[in-house]
Amino acid sequence: MNASQRNYRVGLVRGPVVTIPRHPDAVDSPTKLLDWAASRGRKRPRAADLFCGAGGLSVGLSEAGYDVVLGVDNDRVALETYAGLHPGLVLCRDLSEREALDEVADLICKLDVEIVAGGPPCQPFSRAGKSKIRSLVQAGIRPEHDNRRDLWRAFLEVVLRARPRAVLLENVPDMAVTSDTAIVRTLVSELEAEGYAVHTALLRACDHGVPQLRNRFFLVALAKGIGFEWPDASGALATVKDAIIDLPPVEGGWRPVAGADGFLPYETPVEPSALVRRARDGLDAEDEHRIYDHITRPVRDDDRVIFESMDSTTRYSDVDESLRRYRADIFDDKYKRLDWDKPSRSITAHIARDGYWYIHPDQTRTLTVREAARLQTFPDRVRFAGPPSAAFRHIGNAVPPLLAEQVASSIREALRRSEPARASSTYLSGCITAWFEHKGDLGLPWLEAPTVWSALQAQLLLRGARSDAVKTAWPTLEKLDSPERTIESVDELRDLALLIGRARRVPQVLGAARWYVENPSDLDTIKTRTRAPRVTPQVAAIAALVDPVIESAPVVVNQGSLRVASRVLGLQVLQQRPGSDGRLAVTRLLAGPSAGRPDDSRTSMAAVLELAATLCKARDPLCSECPLNSKCAWYSSRSAQVQ
Ligand code: SF4
Structure with missing residues (x-):
C-alpha cells in the first residue's frame, strides 16, 4: 500500500452529548454573585479561577478548603462542566479583550478573594504540535503571532489590580524555559515590585501521586514577602493500575443504550487503591454502583490488529510494515500501549484527536473518557459536558486536581505560618549586578568584549x-x-x-x-x-551577552551558573535537568523588566558567570567575599555547621 492509498481516518468519538445541570448554588450575574458571597460569609477563604476550563484547578482548590466563587473562560462547553461543579458565577469572557479584563478585575477586587489562580492557555507555548503550527503559519492559515501567548499578561494585570494574598499560576514548562525566560522574569519582577514573594518550580505530577508523566510550571506568589514550601515530592509513584484497574472492561465504540445518562454497573474492589478511594469519594448514593462516561472511540480493523500485537514497549517501527499508515521514522511514538505498572504518559488535549498515545494496557482500544479523567485524578462525580471529543480535550487541558490540591494546601499552610521568604530575585540580581559593575578587572573579561x-x-x-x-x-x-x-x-x-x-x-x-x-x-x-x-549553543549564548542588537539576552546554563544557582537557592537536582529546572533556577538570579525599569538581565547574567569563575568555585568558594552570602542557602548551612 502506498501513501496515497492509505486511509488515515480515525473514527470520531461521536455522542452521546452530555448536558450538565448547574450547581444548586450557582448565580447568573456579577451583582447576584456579590450578594450571594456576602450572604455566604467567610467560613472558607475565597478563590477565583481565570482560564478555568473544565475546572481541574478549582476542584483542587476546593479540596484544599477554598470557596471558589468565580470561574472565567471563553470555552462555553468547558464552562458548562465547571458550572455543574462549583457554586458562584461562571463568566464566559475572552480576557484578551480590554472590556472583559476590566470587568473581571473589578469583580475580583469587590469579592476580596484570598487567591487568584489560573492557567493561561498553554497551547501556544507547548512543544506538542509545534511543527504543525509552523506549517499552518507558513501556509498562511494561522497568524504568526498567537494572541493567546499574551494571556499571561491579562492574568498578571488582574492580579496586580486585585492584589490577593496569594497567586497561583500553572502552565506548560515551555512557558518558563524559553531562551531568555522573559515571561517568568517579567512575572517575577512585577509581582516582587508589589511586595509579593514569588516561588517557581517545575513539578512532576508523578512525584505527587498523579499516575502520569506530566511536568508543569507552577508559580506561587504570596503577599507581604511570605515564604513558601512546595508540597512534598517523595511519595511512591502511582501507576495506571492504581488509577483504573477497578473499571469494567468495555469494547472500543461501545455506547450505553440510555445515551448520555447511561452507565455501567460498578463494584468497588475489596481493597481499593488510594486513587480509587479518592475517585469514588463524594458520589451521590444512587451513583455508588455506577460508572459514567466509560466510552471511547471505535477501533479500526487495522488498528485492532496493531493493538493486539503491542505491549508497553512496542514502538511504531516494530509494527508490521503492511499495517503502518504513518512514517515510522517520524512517528515512532505514534502508538503507545500504557503499562499497568507505570505512570501514564501525560494526558494532553491531543487525546481528543486519535487516542493512539493512550492504548489501554490490556484491552484492544484506546482509553475511555472516564479512564482519562481518572489518570488526571478527577473524581468520578465529575462529568464532562459536550460530546466525548470535548470531554477528552477538557480533561487533557486541565490541571490534575490532586496536584492542584497539594499546591493549594501548601499555600494555605504558608499563609498561616507567615514566615518571610529568603530572598527575592530583585534583591539577588541587584546585589550581584552592583558587585559586577564595581568589580574592576574581570576574571572573564570577554563578558565585556x-x-x-x-x-x-x-x-x-x-x-x-x-x-x-x-x-x-x-x-x-x-x-x-x-x-x-x-x-x-x-x-x-x-x-x-x-x-x-x-x-x-x-x-x-x-x-x-x-x-x-x-x-x-x-x-x-x-x-x-x-x-x-x-x-x-553555550558559547554562542555567552557571546550574546555583548551583542547590542539582541534586546533580551539568553539565559546561560552551564556548570558555573548552575553551581551558583543551586548553592544560593539550596536546590539539589539542577545537574539532572539543566535545560528545565536548571534554567529556571538560574533565571531566579536574574533581573527582569518591570514598570519603570529596563530589562537588565544581560548584566546580571554576566555577573553570575563572573561570580562562578572567581568566587563561587567548585572547590573552596570564597564566600566571605561574595555579594550573595547573606542570602545564600549553602553558605548559611555551612556557617551553621561550623557553629
Ligand atoms: S556565598 Fe559562597 S556558595 Fe554562596 S554563592 Fe557566594 S561564593 Fe557561592
Missing part, C-alpha cells in the same frame, strides 16, 4: 584557563575584534597561545574565524553563530 567575535574567540581559546593566562592573553585578543583581523594576525595568535599553553585551541579559533569570513551573516544571530565549527 567589544564585539561578539572577540567574545566567541576568547571562549574558544581561554575557556577554563587559569586567571594568569587570561590576564596575559586578553589585551591581545581584545584587539582581534573581527574574524578577518584574527586571520590576519595568525602568527601573533599562535605565539600567544603557545605562551599560555593553549596552542591546541588555535585551530578551533581559526576554523570559526574562517567560517564567519565565508559566511558573514552567520555572525548575526545566536542560532546561526552555532553553524561555525566548535561554536556550541
